[in-house]
Amino acid sequence: MIQVKIYDERVTNIYYGETLIEGFTRIDSIPSPEEIPGKIPVMYYRNGAIVYEYEPIPEIPIEEEQPIPEMTYEEQVVAKIRERYSVDDELAILRQRDTKPDEFEAYNTYAESCKEEARLLIEKQKH
Known part of the structure; x- marks a missing residue:
């Protein structure tokens, strides 16, 4: 029924x-x-x-895309480093920098490249 x-x-x-x-x-x-x-x-x-x-069919209003707030230089550097190293990994490497110099050197080289990449991105965003 x-x-x-x-x-x-x-x-x-x-x-x-x-x-x-x-x-x-x-x-x-x-x-x-x-x-x-x-x-x-x-x-x-x-x-x-x-x-x-x-x-x-009712139109669904399309929300305007909210601009993604630009990350600061420091936030960009940290985000890039986190792609490879967790906070725990980073702290362990820094604590053992004298006993594991090769591991520290690899980390430091990567961190420096992250800083350079963030600097270039900030410059690009300005123009």
Whole structure:
């Protein structure tokens, strides 16, 4: 059994079940709506039958892209270093700089290249 709730001829709720619901109207079937590009079917109950009216699909407002705040030089350097070294890795390398000089040198060379890359990016953003 199918029952529909109607408000001002518009179908607002559909109930599929055997229990009679007060305020709902019993119907035999619900026809399938047509597929019309750019339109959505809206269900109405008129003259004892379900009918559809087709309304334009509402436009969803497109939010303007918010400009991404520019990162400071320091933030860019840190972000680039984090691509390769976690905070824990960086602290371990710095603590062991005297006992593992090769590892420290590789880290330091990478950090210096991150600084140069950030400086070039900042210069590029200015122009």
